[in-house]
Amino acid sequence: MNSLLGCYFPTTVIFVDDDRGVLKVTNSFLNDDVANYDFFTDPYKALELINRSISTDFIASNISSSEARIYEMYKTMYNAKRHEEVSTVIVDFQMPAMNGLEFCEKIENPYIRKILYTGVADEDLAVHAFNKGLIHGYIKKQDPNKSKVINDFIKTSQVAYFRTLTDVLVGSVFKEINSTNPEETAFYDPVFIKYFDALVKKHNICEYYINEVVGGFICISRKGELSTLYAFTAETLEDNQINTHAILRDLIDLEDPAYAALTKDIEENRKTMCFPFYGESFIDIDVHNWKNHIHSLDIIEGNQPYYVAYVSHPGLEKDLNLYSFEQSQEAR
Template sequence: MNISLPVYQHPTTTVMIDDSQSFLDSLAFQLPSQMPRKVFHDTHAALEWLRAAFRHTPSKSQSIRVNYDEQTFSFDRRTVAVDIDQIYRQSLNRQRFMLPSVLVIDYAMPQMNGLEFCQAVQELPCKKILFTGQADEKLAIEAFNRGLIDRFIKKSDHDALDHLELEIRSLQKEFFHVQSLTLKDLLTRHSYTFLSDPAMEALVEQLCKRHGFVEYYLFPNPTGILFFDINGKATLMVIETEASLMSQLEVAQDYGAPLELLTGLRELRLVPFFSDSGGMYTDAIRHDWLSYCLPAQTCFGIQDYHWALFDFPGHYLHQPFYSLAEFLRDQVDVK
């Protein structure tokens, strides 16, 4: 299933529940160190922690507001507007890495079995993997068909741990896709069509692997994607269409910009990020305009997208950034 790009995605916590503490320790040790995890051998403690975690997690609906004509209060004149700033500002939430997106649950446990546990957390949005023994496979298939779990993996498989890691990553992305559905449906009708373009999805995945980006967020001005690596270094992928570059060209022409800039914009060879002038060209940057531009690269998708990667000015975030590396160090200190 092609789910294209969620409007944001960041590392989350994988919760592992098994009555064997030694098995949990071994499992947690073998998963990648950059993958946050929390383990429970007590199902009641796990239930309590999960419910508390989602009580303290801001709802995605906070990024959506409904505006209406205050004079008529007419229902058919109401419009939905998205506060896109709230999307990238989620990167400033220090608790974001604690969000439990995927549960890995043993079946045979004394307090309650794995399916009973899944039933108890059915109202929570996290994805569920039942990690079963050979004898539990029939029950797991039935639970999968009922939609009670999202995956099941047999512990006895020789590649069980590799399979588990692959499915955790897949379900984490699916988790953010579900969280983004309403926002994405609204945004792709306007300036963010690239969110539903498989070519852009593939490009973002390549950039994450090439540059070590571990989280990203839709960014409003200029339109693009804000990436962070594990140490919190921020990079903005500015994404332009031919139409949006022509808008940049018109403003630059009005200000009498240098011919080299006008030609580069007209020929779709430059992508600008006028970070000190509200996103558009002004006279104040006439003598330094080149430092605000990079050569355009093109993603050939449903339409052509012209893009470039810029170092992101630190003052744009307005407060210190809490990176994944810091979070992982803090988790070790707590233990």
């Protein structure tokens, strides 16, 4: 069943081919907005880099609870080296030092996606390797649309990489924290998934991280600009509205006619208070800026109603010292 990812960020894709000309041509048509790329003619040097690459493992047994693992997933956005993580390897089958299948067998990280680049003579071997699960796909050198095929493979491989890392965890956290069947949540709701995918595209979001505290996602653009998707069910919104009323009572006179429209909007679930959460705590609010945290709600009618607010936080990335995907590319 299709579901949202617990997190996603651009990674590094490795190309291995003993023919420098092939690598040069490949580099000319790759989409730089999708991933970082490294190229090797020496498979041993490529393996050395791949096997010493950082690897995010949210399924690690040394993290005791699902809730703690969700927090580890969220904290990945503060890791300046996250975009160096290798998610995908595209390797030529016919190389003098070792063939592509031998190369794939030496990759230690089980989550890395392995794609074989094959000629006509090697296609049957590639199909056999794919059917046995030794590789995750293959690309024909003679394919007239190989530039599109390779770029599409990179996109789908990165998604598959993060799906492997986060699917089990996301399902378990819903059961552990909320005693909820994961398939009854927004994560598995096709209507909500369609909304989220459109949101990512519309706002040029290149990475996102689930945040249990806000009930949604922390989103980051290529330049490092921060935003948050707050998402509520009817039940969680009711709790949030109770908190909103309690906070506003301490800040303003809710009986004042000047706030009648605001009070009505909150009571009728057209607006709510949403607080930016980054690091270890919420961003402080006070009487001078509380209006900045009142946001209009849209309703997504899926398997159940979802109340959502997408909020940008301009300039906040500077306070948090986030390292963006654009910065990682400029540093290469």
